Amino acid sequence: MTHTDLDDVKPRLGRKRDHTRDPEILDAAIDVLAETGYDGMTIDMVAARAKAGKATLYRRWPSKPELVLDAVACMKSNDIDFDALPDTGTLRGDLIAMIKPHGIRDHERKLRVMAGIVSMIARNPELAAAARDALVEPRATVNRIFFQRAMDRGEIPADSDIEKLCMIGPAMVAYSVLMLGEPIDREFLIANIDTVILPAAGVRVATQ
Structure with missing residues (x-):
């Protein structure tokens, strides 16, 4: 043994x-x-x-x-106050307002934990559920709120697939950190918002 x-x-x-x-x-x-x-x-x-x-x-x-x-x-995020989420009036403004240095570091750490328990998740449904609740759902819930707001005010189409839109940003971050070994920063996240997430949602971003 x-x-x-x-x-x-x-x-x-x-x-x-x-x-x-x-x-x-x-x-x-x-x-x-x-x-x-x-x-x-x-x-x-x-x-x-x-x-x-x-x-x-x-x-x-x-x-x-x-x-x-x-x-x-116990990793379930305690630093997201769902009663005090930014409400800037635009989807882009809301998404960017959530980019904070502490949040970036926390997200990278969560990704590495997720990668570390992949082998165990396949054998332990209880751990898989805990990982989803702690590592995925808090930020996914925030994104759902932001996309729903955008839909309600007519900023994105009424038939937008919110669940798929919520997956785009996290998937790109995970690929960058886990597959490419590249750190994420504010510029990377804003570029994702402007060139991938917003276009996917049908929002035109004004060019500088």
Whole structure:
């Protein structure tokens, strides 16, 4: 049995749990997951990154899959205030207003986590659902709101396929980061909006 296999079957230790360090440990787990992928990740790595004892982790998460599931679920975005989304009056203005340095870094990290758990997602429907809810849905929900607003004010056609339009930007970012190894920045995202997303939605962008 390999060391990684042991991570998956370590028995639960019978001791009162201390949850005070959970956020730090889960954040460390995400960092390791993004760097090594699920198959390369070990409980030892997470414990070292979090500066915590392995026993502390095993009392809380008796197996690696359980730790990864909790870590991914806790990535659900808390920095999007759906009650205070920008409303600039145009689809372009709304999409650009959501481009923020912290958001860019967070999105790149989420993409690397998604890439790291692909092998596990195929075998674990619960993890697949958690990944979708935490890594995909928050920004997709924002985009749906923006495209629906644009449709309501007649900026885009009433028969626009909002779900497909919502996929264009994230797909291009994922390809750039994961396949080409290129970082994303504000200029890249605005170019995507102006040359791909808005034309796909039927919005003409004024040339400079």
